[in-house]
Amino acid sequence: MSITLYNYVLSGNCYKVRLLANLLNIKYETVAIDFHPGKEHQSEPLLKLNPAGTLPILVANGQVFTETQAMLVWLAQQHDPSCSWWPINNANQLAAVVQWLGFSSRLSATIGELRLHSMLNNTINIDSAQHGAKICLRELESHLTEQRIIGQQWLTGDQPTIADVACFPYTALSPDAGIEHDEYPLIRGWLHALRSLDNFLTMPGIHELHELGSTIRDKT
Amino acid sequence: MTTEPIGLAQDLAPKGVMRAQIGHADMAIWRSTSGVISAWENRCPHRGMRLSHGFVRGESLACAYHGWHYDCDAKCHYIPAHPELEPPSTIRPAIYSVVEKAGIIWVNTAGTATPAELPDRLLGLRTITMQCDLSTAAHAIASAAQTNAALFNGSVNDINSDQTILSLANPNGTDGICILFQQPLAQSTVIHVLAHDSYSQNELIAISRWCESVRREAERIMQSSNKVEPAK
Numbered sequence: 001m002s003i004t005l006y007n008y009v010l011s012g013n014c015y016k017v018r019l020l021a022n023l024l025n026i027k028y029e030t031v032a033i034d035f036h037p038g039k040e041h042q043s044e045p046l047l048k049l050n051p052a053g054t055l056p057i058l059v060a061n062g063q064v065f066t067e068t069q070a071m072l073v074w075l076a077q078q079h080d081p082s083c084s085w086w087p088i089n090n091a092n093q094l095a096a097v098v099q100w101l102g103f104s105s106r107l108s109a110t111i112g113e114l115r116l117h118s119m120l121n122n123t124i125n126i127d128s129a130q131h132g133a134k135i136c137l138r139e140l141e142s143h144l145t146e147q148r149i150i151g152q153q154w155l156t157g158d159q160p161t162i163a164d165v166a167c168f169p170y171t172a173l174s175p176d177a178g179i180e181h182d183e184y185p186l187i188r189g190w191l192h193a194l195r196s197l198d199n200f201l202t203m204p205g206i207h208e209l210h211e212l213g214s215t216i217r218d219k220t
Numbered sequence: 221m222t223t224e225p226i227g228l229a230q231d232l233a234p235k236g237v238m239r240a241q242i243g244h245a246d247m248a249i250w251r252s253t254s255g256v257i258s259a260w261e262n263r264c265p266h267r268g269m270r271l272s273h274g275f276v277r278g279e280s281l282a283c284a285y286h287g288w289h290y291d292c293d294a295k296c297h298y299i300p301a302h303p304e305l306e307p308p309s310t311i312r313p314a315i316y317s318v319v320e321k322a323g324i325i326w327v328n329t330a331g332t333a334t335p336a337e338l339p340d341r342l343l344g345l346r347t348i349t350m351q352c353d354l355s356t357a358a359h360a361i362a363s364a365a366q367t368n369a370a371l372f373n374g375s376v377n378d379i380n381s382d383q384t385i386l387s388l389a390n391p392n393g394t395d396g397i398c399i400l401f402q403q404p405l406a407q408s409t410v411i412h413v414l415a416h417d418s419y420s421q422n423e424l425i426a427i428s429r430w431c432e433s434v435r436r437e438a439e440r441i442m443q444s445s446n447k448v449e450p451a452k
């Protein structure tokens with residue numbers, strides 16, 4: 001099986017794919033794309049693969065995907081025999097997962113855009129992106145509150161799914177867009193839970209909970 | 221200075237770090253792996269990094285910047301760049317008195333924390349931040365209590381005279397929910413909502429959504445009053 005990810009390290013969408021692949025122990029190749037300043041994703045060879053001129057692009061056994069959510073579905077469906085990350089055997093939960101995949105696009109369109117603006121100075125409508133980001137984070141916080149009331153820790157149940165993976169990066173990266181997590185205690189707890197999973201993967205701006213590595217010294 | 225509620229105890233799990241502000245005091249509150257809670261000035265004695273960005277390592281908080289480790293007594297006991305050095309005992313952030321009672325974390329920035337007396341059998345529901353002042357929030361809560369007969373009987377009581385703790389009775393007339401106001405910041409009011417343990421899960425969800433409606437209403441009132449009377 002051959003899987004190739006056209007990747008940019010600072011992209012939150014590329015990170016979703018790398019994160020799930022790591023969590024599920026999937027081996028893949030990467031092709032590093034000079035997104036900034038080279039704009040290589042908008043060069044002719046890349047536009048042949050993805051006319052939309054966006055990253056990530058995943059080529060899996062010859063099939064080309066240009067939407068992150070499709071990549072997550074494909075990876076989980078191929079590599080998760082327990083069917084917990086993409087719960088095809090439970091109609092209600094499966095629909096809830098797709099609902100939160102859709103929500104993750106709203107996070108990209110608000111927090112993701114604000115972050116690109118503060119990193120690359122892209123032109124965007126800042127007020128409307130900030131307002132949209134606040135609406136999204138409040139909705140997520142309220143949903144996690146309701147999940148806690150019914151005794152569930154993750155977005156759609158008591159196990160993480162690709163919905164949690166899809167919503168994680170831009171929520172975690174919101175401080176890059178100028179939005180701190182101070183107002184959102186349940187979001188903080190959920191981010192912490194995701195970062196505590198086995199085989200969690202970092203990216204610039206999302207470090208490990210055990211970042212100091214061998215220098216950790218507990219006072220005993 | 222009084223003792224202020226700054227969060228629900230269950231929202232700060234072991235290994236968790238959070239930031240809270242009371243008036244001009246900016247603080248990092250963290251819980252060690254074994255469960256010990258501490259509230260410190262949010263400023264690393266080394267170069268002033270916010271300690272709320274730090275990481276919990278067992279029974280220490282490590283600053284995110286250069287990794288200085290502080291133990292639960294706030295004493296710096298490890299500097300990664302000088303592992304052999306025993307740091308002077310004077311290196312410590314300012315500490316505040318913090319206690320947990322009735323599912324709430326209480327902090328006093330100028331004295332010993334003495335939590336308010338609350339009715340029994342309340343459980344933490346959620347903390348919610350509203351972009352409005354305290355009186356607008358209190359007003360929106362009082363009017364919303366009248367219109368939700370399934371959850372509340374409409375009566376709103378001040379538990380203390382300064383209106384920083386309100387209780388709304390449930391339809392049987394007994395304790396329903398309790399709302400604690402944290403000393404407001406310039407732009408926002410933080411409330412902590414506790415609910416009686418007799419509410420069902422569906423009722424708790426309804427109360428959580430009621431809080432969101434209250435917030436939308438309070439922020440609408442605030443926005444329209446800002447239009448009439450520009451902020452000073």
Ligand SMILES: N[C@H](CCC(=O)N[C@@H](CS)C(=O)NCC(=O)O)C(=O)O
Binds near residue numbers: 011014053055066
């Ligand atoms: N195809 C969509 C959108 C992906 C997307 O917007 N990616 C960003 C990078 S994170 C991008 O390539 N933007 C193009 C640009 O800014 O030039 C998806 O996979 O969710």
Ligand code: FES
Binds near residue numbers: 264283286287288
């Ligand atoms: S600023 Fe905290 S360790 Fe340097």
